[in-house]
Amino acid sequence: DIQMTQSPSSLSASVGDRVTITCRASQSIDSYSNWYQQKPGKAPKLLIYAASSLQSGVPSRFSGSGSGTDFTLTISSLQPEDFATYYCQQSYSNRTFGQGTKVEIK
């Protein structure tokens, strides 16, 4: 199985901050990584697919990068509605998610 390890597990940030979340795969997954946002009591929402492609309707302050084993989700200027938990996922072989990163208000 391919493991996805996210860091940090949580972070505190202020509105307007630049936020970066990383995800490392246990083996190369080329560009087969996705990022999701989940708010309490809600289903996850796809933000980024294929490592760096922005899903339709997602604000451009979200961006993704990386290939192989190391991937990054960046929020360029954190907005109040961005406080949530973020998950990476690999779609290279079966599917696995990272353990999540909770973005909290500082």
Next chain:
Amino acid sequence: QVQLQESGPGLVKPSQTLSLTCTVSGGSITSGNYYWSWIRQPAGKGLEWIGRIYTSGRTNYNPSLKSRVTISVDTSKKQFSLKLSSVTAADTAVYYCAREYVWDTGAYYYYGLDVWGQGTTVTVSS
């Protein structure tokens, strides 16, 4: 706009079989660009992929659950279903159905869970 809705019992006894159905509305279930997936999330924990099905009936399952999972599809009803046998308390979770979209770049296929149901809570308890 495609919507997904999970349905099924909210309480299942240990050792019994959990059965859930996901109904697709507002769009096609037979398009070649989609797989239909199940994901679960125990309270306060992360997401676990259970498996997926293509409308041809081809399935892929999480290896850790494969011996207990069956996913099926009924295109005439625009539904797909999950059966998880021999459940224990560890199977208590919110269960989501989701559509996995396939992006064809010409050289590669990329996949992402782009439409989700609202989730349904299943508790395993006697």
